[in-house]
Amino acid sequence: EVQLLESGGGLVQPGESLRLSCEASGFTFSNTGMSWVRQAPGKSLEWVSSISSSGDATFYADSVKGRFTISRDNSKNTLYLQLINLRAEDTAMYYCAKIAVIALWYFHYWGQGTLVSVSS
């Protein structure tokens, strides 16, 4: 059974940093591209970032480019998202998601999310 378990969210002040983790199980993590998608309270889904199976290709939404860094450790079956210089508008539930087919960024498995709140 595929499982994605996010952690690392919390309440931080503007300008602070967080690192989110997504621990994966039930599939061959090192063969699979992964993404982060966020959802602000009461809002739609927003794609944040994606990474190829090997980690050599990364992609970012313009809204987070230069502030967020996606990475992965295939030896630990874990996906990461480093968030720096956080802003109030980064407040959201952050989901990690698994793609079904290489290089096709639609998501057939999602974690339950970790909540990031940015407030002074």
Add this chain to the structure above:
Amino acid sequence: ETVLTQFPGTLSLSPGEGATLSCRASQSISSNYLAWYQQKPGQAPRLLIYAASSRAAGIPDRFSGSGSGTAFTLTISKLEPEDFAVYYCQQYGNSPPTTFGGGTKVEIK
């Protein structure tokens, strides 16, 4: 960036009725790479449809997708009580990797 516009914003229907949800893209979506998701309160999204018309594993056949180019539709043939939720379309054919629509809420009338 490809902008997806979903309409209507809210659909008020009764169980047993059919639902038609629309998703319009600002430019043609390559290979009709469009997906639909269902999301219930407090839950993660669930994949329903990919490649415009292919049902994901375990999805009931009352859900169907159609369309091409810039106009896509999700049809729910007869609404079951568990189908009342928010539905999102997503394109993954045009760069950046992907974008989502604003969602359509299907609520009980």
